[in-house]
Amino acid sequence: MLMLYVLSGGIITKKTAGAVCNSNLKVLYKGMMMEVNVMGKNILIITGSPRANGNSNTLAAAFAGGATAAGNTVEVLDACALNMDGCHGDASCHQRGCCGLKDDGVKLHEKMCWADVLVLVTPIYWKSFTSQIKKVVDRLYPFAAPKGRAQCTVKETYLIATANNPDPAVFGPIKEEFDLVNTLLQFECKGQLLCGGLGGPDAIDEHPEYVEAAVRLGVGIGGAKAEASAQQFSKELNYINKLRSRGL
Numbered sequence: 001m002l003m004l005y006v007l008s009g010g011i012i013t014k015k016t017a018g019a020v021c022n023s024n025l026k027v028l029y030k031g032m033m034m035e036v037n038v039m040g041k042n043i044l045i046i047t048g049s050p051r052a053n054g055n056s057n058t059l060a061a062a063f064a065g066g067a068t069a070a071g072n073t074v075e076v077l078d079a080c081a082l083n084m085d086g087c088h089g090d091a092s093c094h095q096r097g098c099c100g101l102k103d104d105g106v107k108l109h110e111k112m113c114w115a116d117v118l119v120l121v122t123p124i125y126w127k128s129f130t131s132q133i134k135k136v137v138d139r140l141y142p143f144a145a146p147k148g149r150a151q152c153t154v155k156e157t158y159l160i161a162t163a164n165n166p167d168p169a170v171f172g173p174i175k176e177e178f179d180l181v182n183t184l185l186q187f188e189c190k191g192q193l194l195c196g197g198l199g200g201p202d203a204i205d206e207h208p209e210y211v212e213a214a215v216r217l218g219v220g221i222g223g224a225k226a227e228a229s230a231q232q233f234s235k236e237l238n239y240i241n242k243l244r245s246r247g248l
């Protein structure tokens with residue numbers, strides 16, 4: 001289960017994934033109490049790694065923590081836990097205005113009609129999304145239909161990806177695929193965090209700069225007012241991750 005690290009009143013607390021609402025969030029930074037972005041956005045993070053404690057989920061938690069600290073509401077869907085079939089391509093979404101499959105895709109669609117921001121988090125598998133994330137992308141097809149797009153509230157997207165290969169070129173194909181999703185669904189891509197050189201599930205522990213970048217990306221959704229919390233938050237998060245890697 002994905003853990004979120006939430007900075008509230010200068011204290012990091014652990015929360016399990018789910019709705020995290022922080023409309024009255026206050027952050028203690030350098031002795032100064034500041035209130036951040038009380039009018040936050042609804043953020044849907046979809047994770048796609050079968051390794052629950054792997055690199056991409058650590059980055060998802062860091063992003064979620066930053067976004068939450070900035071006063072947004074975050075929900076996390078684990079694509080690996082969804083009981084969801086691949087798209088059947090029966091065009092019922094175009095003919096009837098909704099998907100004909102009544103599985104966890106219904107939950108996915110509900111969240112897409114709640115979120116302002118969609119974040120896809122995936123390891124690179126064969127230069128692409130994992131099959132779990134690919135299935136999610138295919139099931140977004142109803143929103144490509146004119147009536148479907150009107151229901152979907154998502155306007156902005158982020159991509160977080162990890163790969164074993166340290167060469168940034170490894171992310172070329174997934175960037176193209178992500179561009180296509182944004183173009184067809186009329187989303188605006190607001191940021192990408194592409195982290196190479198991550199082989200084993202704990203490889204992220206050697207890259208605090210990636211974790212910090214994920215926190216900053218999340219905090220950035222709160223705008224400039226929230227930026228001051230990023231440094232403090234990532235320092236605390238790295239400390240927590242070190243304890244976690246020692247099994248404490």
Ligand SMILES: Cc1cc2nc3c(=O)[nH]c(=O)nc-3n(C[C@H](O)[C@H](O)[C@H](O)COP(=O)(O)O)c2cc1C
Pocket residue numbers: 049050051053054055056057122123124125126127128162163164165166170198199200201
């Ligand atoms: C089936 C499979 C395919 C993979 N394909 C690639 C690949 O094409 N390029 C690459 O650099 N790494 C590849 N990897 C490695 C993962 O992308 C990398 O270990 C990643 O950090 C795993 O993220 P996670 O810990 O969140 O699961 C692959 C791993 C698996 C299991």
